[in-house]
Amino acid sequence: MPYSTFSDAQVASLIKAIDSDGYAVLPGWASPAQLKELQTLVTDTVAAAGNDYVALSGRQPVQGSPLYDWGSSRDFIDLCRRITEGATGQRSSDVTLTQTLRCLTGNGGRRESLIFHYDSFVLTTIMPVCMPVSGERGDLLMLPNRRRLRHSYLRNLVDKVLVDNKWVQKYLKNRFAMDDKAFTRIAMQPGHMYLFWGYRSLHTNLPVAEDALRATAVFHYHNVHGSSSLASRLRKSLGTMNGRDVHEDVPQT
Numbered sequence: 001m002p003y004s005t006f007s008d009a010q011v012a013s014l015i016k017a018i019d020s021d022g023y024a025v026l027p028g029w030a031s032p033a034q035l036k037e038l039q040t041l042v043t044d045t046v047a048a049a050g051n052d053y054v055a056l057s058g059r060q061p062v063q064g065s066p067l068y069d070w071g072s073s074r075d076f077i078d079l080c081r082r083i084t085e086g087a088t089g090q091r092s093s094d095v096t097l098t099q100t101l102r103c104l105t106g107n108g109g110r111r112e113s114l115i116f117h118y119d120s121f122v123l124t125t126i127m128p129v130c131m132p133v134s135g136e137r138g139d140l141l142m143l144p145n146r147r148r149l150r151h152s153y154l155r156n157l158v159d160k161v162l163v164d165n166k167w168v169q170k171y172l173k174n175r176f177a178m179d180d181k182a183f184t185r186i187a188m189q190p191g192h193m194y195l196f197w198g199y200r201s202l203h204t205n206l207p208v209a210e211d212a213l214r215a216t217a218v219f220h221y222h223n224v225h226g227s228s229s230l231a232s233r234l235r236k237s238l239g240t241m242n243g244r245d246v247h248e249d250v251p252q253t
Contacts, residue, residue, distance in 0.1 A: 067217050
């Protein structure tokens, strides 16, 4: 990670880019050597999963790799905190990142694509590890900054329910098919870090060819409703997450 400290002006510039363009980019986040190491990790992980979709949640499954180090990096966490605080005016008490290595390939990869959703975390950062060079690349797709931060978890839940149903999902897919210019489409490059307001932006990834591979390291910061008692009760009642609702538990980006 070549980035250590950021000036206030640099943080402000990142916030401005996310607000105006929908996202910001930190080029060359991973060195060529780190990227090669991570690509080997992805190849081995996908092979162990039968060459189908697989997601590794948390730091432990990626122990010994740069992803493990970045997940606890004080510099990275501090950057996320300053960006979030600068954008919202709220000082987050979060001292950790929620992370997942998400690998799309095979039939499972197609099933896990084109699912529009909002995050529960203010800031979403994505670093592509592997991306197809042609055909169906799995580009990041979004309608940026569509909602405000909700004061209550219940209002946030309503937002998600209104999106996470077959009718709205079909509408959004048809809208993209008819007017792709209405969406922000990002052809991400391996090794770059992309930042956007995951909580406020309706987003997904486009499909990936079954014989191709798209792998992304996803990091989230500042769960707006992390202390909500209602959210806690719902998580307990749901038991093991299926990866569809609060996608930060099993990210879908």
